[in-house]
Amino acid sequence: MSPEALRCKNTVALARRLIGKTLARRLPGGETQRAIITETEAYHGETDLACHASKGRTARTDVMYRAGGVWYVYLCYGVHEMLNLVTGPEDFPSAILIRAAGGVTGPGRLTKALKINRALNGASACDPAGGLWIEDAPGVPKKQILITPRIGIDYAGPVWSAKPWRFVLKGNKPEK
Numbered sequence: 001m002s003p004e005a006l007r008c009k010n011t012v013a014l015a016r017r018l019i020g021k022t023l024a025r026r027l028p029g030g031e032t033q034r035a036i037i038t039e040t041e042a043y044h045g046e047t048d049l050a051c052h053a054s055k056g057r058t059a060r061t062d063v064m065y066r067a068g069g070v071w072y073v074y075l076c077y078g079v080h081e082m083l084n085l086v087t088g089p090e091d092f093p094s095a096i097l098i099r100a101a102g103g104v105t106g107p108g109r110l111t112k113a114l115k116i117n118r119a120l121n122g123a124s125a126c127d128p129a130g131g132l133w134i135e136d137a138p139g140v141p142k143k144q145i146l147i148t149p150r151i152g153i154d155y156a157g158p159v160w161s162a163k164p165w166r167f168v169l170k171g172n173k174p175e176k
Contacts, residue, residue, distance in 0.1 A: 001134045003126050007068035011087045011094040015042035016147075016167045018085070020140035023101045025114040026131045033114060034135070035102025038172040041150045042165040043084075044094045050156035050163075053093030063122045064093035071132060073111075073121040080108025081117050085125055085134070100172060144170050 001021065008014040018040050026032045043051040052074070053061045063072045064086055072084040072095050088094035097107055104113045111117070116132060123130035146168040153161045 001126060001136045003067070003069035003124075005136070006085060006087060006125055006134065007089060008087050009089065009092075011044040011096060012042040012165050014087050015040040015096045015165065016142075016145060017139060018096060018098075018134070019145050019167050019169050021137050022135040023098065023114070024128070024133050024135050025116065026128065027115055033102075035104065035110075035114070036137070036169075037098060037101045037134075038103075038169040039098075039100035039105070040167050041097040041099055042094070043097065044165075045088070045092060048156075048163075049160040050150060050153040051093065051095075054156075057093075061093060064088075064095055065091050066122070068094075069125050071120050071123050071125055073116060073118045075118065076108065081111040082107050083111050083116050083120075099166075100168075105172070140169060146170050 018037050021037050023035045023037050046053050053064050057065055067090040068087040070086045072086050074082055076082045083098045084095040086095050099107045101110055104110045120132050125134050147164045148166045149162050149164055150166045
């Protein structure tokens with residue numbers, strides 16, 4: 001997909017549109033794996049208390065302030081790498097967590113299966129030369145997408161944890 005298609009002031013709408021797109025990963029040995037994105041979650045700006053940027057710009061979140069179309073990869077709980085697509089215009093921190101693709105459910109399991117690590121942090125999500133990119137595919141009709149609150153973010157309080165910003169392809173077994 002083009003950088004323009006991955007930059008969006010409406011991160012929530014883009015998170016829904018990513019369902020059915022293809023996540024492509026060129027592995028270190030040269031093999032390319034492709035997986036259909038089946039679950040995403042949106043995080044939108046410093047006012048979103050579930051967003052890492054809610055505490056402002058830090059060394060960790062600096063990549064979220066770049067123009068959309070790059071990867072934000074971070075280590076969660078010292079165990080799992082998490083893959084996020086930065087989406088906002090420059091200086092507006094927003095990103096989409098890729099939670100499931102290609103039959104692999106759970107963001108930590110997904111990054112492990114595709115050998116994704118922080119070396120990809122800041123890399124282009126549009127250029128195959130970076131080793132990880134999104135390929136366009138026909139859209140999925142809205143009726144095939146389940147919309148739910150985000151999960152695992154109780155720390156953000158009831159307002160932010162209740163936002164219906166998680167999108168799951170129906171028939172895909174989502175993580176609870």
